[in-house]
Amino acid sequence: MSLAGIYIHIPYCKQKCHYCNFYSFASNNYRELFVDALLNEINLRKNFLGKEKINTVYFGGGTPSLLNIDELNKIIQHLGDVFDLSDETETTLEANPDDLNAEKIHDLKKHTPINRLSIGVQSFFDDDLLYLNRIHNSKHAIDSIENAIKAGFHNMTVDLIYGIPGLTEKKWRENLRIFFDFNIKHLSSYSLTVEPKTALNALINKNKIKNIVEEESIRHFEILQEESDKHAFIHYEISNFAREGHYSKHNSIYWLGGHYSGFGPSAHSFNGKTRQWNVSNMKQYVESDTVDKIVREKETLTIQQQYNEYVMTSLRTSWGCDTLHIKNVFGDSFVKLFEKEAEKHILNNKLLKTESVYKLSKQAKLFADGIASDFFVF
Numbered sequence: 379m380s381l382a383g384i385y386i387h388i389p390y391c392k393q394k395c396h397y398c399n400f401y402s403f404a405s406n407n408y409r410e411l412f413v414d415a416l417l418n419e420i421n422l423r424k425n426f427l428g429k430e431k432i433n434t435v436y437f438g439g440g441t442p443s444l445l446n447i448d449e450l451n452k453i454i455q456h457l458g459d460v461f462d463l464s465d466e467t468e469t470t471l472e473a474n475p476d477d478l479n480a481e482k483i484h485d486l487k488k489h490t491p492i493n494r495l496s497i498g499v500q501s502f503f504d505d506d507l508l509y510l511n512r513i514h515n516s517k518h519a520i521d522s523i524e525n526a527i528k529a530g531f532h533n534m535t536v537d538l539i540y541g542i543p544g545l546t547e548k549k550w551r552e553n554l555r556i557f558f559d560f561n562i563k564h565l566s567s568y569s570l571t572v573e574p575k576t577a578l579n580a581l582i583n584k585n586k587i588k589n590i591v592e593e594e595s596i597r598h599f600e601i602l603q604e605e606s607d608k609h610a611f612i613h614y615e616i617s618n619f620a621r622e623g624h625y626s627k628h629n630s631i632y633w634l635g636g637h638y639s640g641f642g643p644s645a646h647s648f649n650g651k652t653r654q655w656n657v658s659n660m661k662q663y664v665e666s667d668t669v670d671k672i673v674r675e676k677e678t679l680t681i682q683q684q685y686n687e688y689v690m691t692s693l694r695t696s697w698g699c700d701t702l703h704i705k706n707v708f709g710d711s712f713v714k715l716f717e718k719e720a721e722k723h724i725l726n727n728k729l730l731k732t733e734s735v736y737k738l739s740k741q742a743k744l745f746a747d748g749i750a751s752d753f754f755v756f
């Protein structure tokens with residue numbers, strides 16, 4: 379049975395972080411129309427996943443913790459009316475530390491079905507948070523985690539960013555120490571990247587702030603691997619680490635080729651055959667009254683695209699890329715192509731092979747996307 383999930387995109391933020399290239403904005407535009415527009419989209423697009431049972435609901439953004447308890451419950455209640463959700467559904471809320479005061483966390487725990495928190499800490503140091511233009515400070519970061527633990531949230535993950543100019547190895551180790559001392563079972567950690575059209579890109583180009591040094595990011599990644607090993611965390615996806623049994627069910631759906639329906643402006647959906655993207659424009663989104671107006675682009679994946687996607691996502695995970703799966707789904711010709719390309723990566727120690735499964739070696743993990751692209755067929 380395949381896994382299926384729902385993603386809800388909440389594009390509001392209090393302030394735009396310098397590195398951010400998500401569809402999000404620091405204003406309340408159309409705020410009073412937004413939740414009803416979401417419910418309307420859920421009604422309009424309810425058949426996209428057929429009758430599949432829903433295993434996960436994920437509120438991402440943007441900053442979903444800006445929604446109040448009534449709004450969250452209204453959306454979750456509606457999802458329950460429309461989809462087959464169960465009491466075991468993993469329901470995650472992405473939250474910024476400055477929103478998670480004791481009262482809000484208590485209300486989330488007691489008065490909503492949210493059972494997993496993803497806290498966007500990024501760093502426990504104020505100078506890093508300032509560089510990133512995050513709205514919270516290190517005290518908010520610590521307090522939010524303590525509040526969540528006190529309120530009884532046992533299923534939690536924290537985001538940390540490395541490769542920030544000024545983040546020394548000592549500070550990075552300290553960030554990781556603080557995280558591991560909380561005994562939280564899941565960590566997502568990303569290398570800071572400079573995306574086009576972000577404030578970070580503009581500020582670096584104008585020499586207003588320091589640029590990223592690639593060697594430092596690589597060193598931070600090595601430290602991250604070392605520390606997660608020490609704490610018995612499994613590096614189960616390039617940017618994700620967890621104790622056994624604490625993997626993100628929702629994100630695993632993306633990595634294992636499962637199906638998902640995304641609601642909200644800019645959200646993506648995939649049902650095994652079709653992949654589609656919603657319009658990234660709030661005005662158009664709230665004014666849309668048909669699926670065609672909400673969905674901006676739609677594509678049916680060719681067999682080559684499906685193969686490329688499988689190689690790309692599977693090589694990023696600890697499950698690896700299985701040539702038996704390639705044979706069953708794509709046929710022998712794709713296995714031959716894969717094995718031919720794999721030979722050179724095995725010789726230079728980037729790939730490890732156990733029976734039919736190929737995985738990236740520890741040192742190759744930072745270059746996962748580049749290596750995977752060598753296997754692409756067009």
Ligand code: SF4
Binds near residue numbers: 390439
């Ligand atoms: S809080 Fe998240 S979505 Fe909002 S601007 Fe910052 S990185 Fe982007």
